[in-house]
């Protein structure tokens with residue numbers, strides 16, 4: 001089945017009223033601090049929050065930078081971000097309506113799993129200035145051994161998800177889009193599966209199917225995710241990967257290089 005942008009926007013319009021309470025990571029200040037550490041915002045910076053949703057990431061930057069712009073597909077999500085932004089743009093991330101090199105920092109948390117890849121990451125790198133930072137943050141499987149079970153859980157919880165990641169995938173996407181100086185961190189978020197699956201957009205049947213994956217999970221999965229069960233409720237230690245990269249400064253043009261060489265020759 002092909003998942004369209006309309007499907008994604010419909011899914012998130014259902015989730016919009018309760019989105020901020022749907023996961024403990026949404027408002028986790030330690031995860032937010034780690035994102036800020038990688039983004040390195042400065043007072044004079046222009047910052048773009050891609051897939052800004054209700055503005056949970058935008059709020060981290062609000063009041064700290066010169067200009068804060070949010071982009072999202074889903075109006076019902078993004079209208080909650082608007083009060084925290086200087087400007088809100090409803091647009092697909094794959095076609096950002098900004099000139100090249102407009103921003104000092106571009107961030108995208110829990111967005112690229114719904115996007116055309118690698119195009120969306122290439123767009124983020126296009127609109128950041130040389131020397132600027134791009135930071136992507138996503139839930140990932142711990143490694144190849146838990147991916148089948150974990151991706152099944154993620155697929156059940158969000159039927160419009162198109163991509164599933166291993167920890168190295170995010171840095172690879174940034175490098176392939178032209179970033180260097182990449183840096184990856186990880187963060188573990190403790191989630192109550194019953195709260196996390198009650199996202200306002202899936203039926204009880206899917207929530208029960210998620211519980212069943214936990215009930216029958218392999219020992220390896222249970223151990224990697226430190227799964228705990230009490231009274232039929234599960235908790236999972238979910239892995240976030242935060243990857244940051246820098247857009248390289250352009251090298252000298254061939255004519256600048258030859259001028260430079262002739263200056264060096266002249267100086268002897």
Ligand SMILES: C[S@@+](CC[C@H](N)C(=O)[O-])C[C@H]1O[C@@H](n2cnc3c(N)ncnc32)[C@H](O)[C@@H]1O
Pocket residue numbers: 005008009012026050051052053054055056057071072073074077078091092093094108109110111114115116
């Ligand atoms: C899981 S929410 C993340 C929201 C926010 N970044 C956060 O960390 O809380 C995903 C958001 O991505 C948006 N989104 C999905 N696909 C998109 C696309 N192709 N272009 C722009 N936004 C998109 C959805 O509308 C939704 O608001």
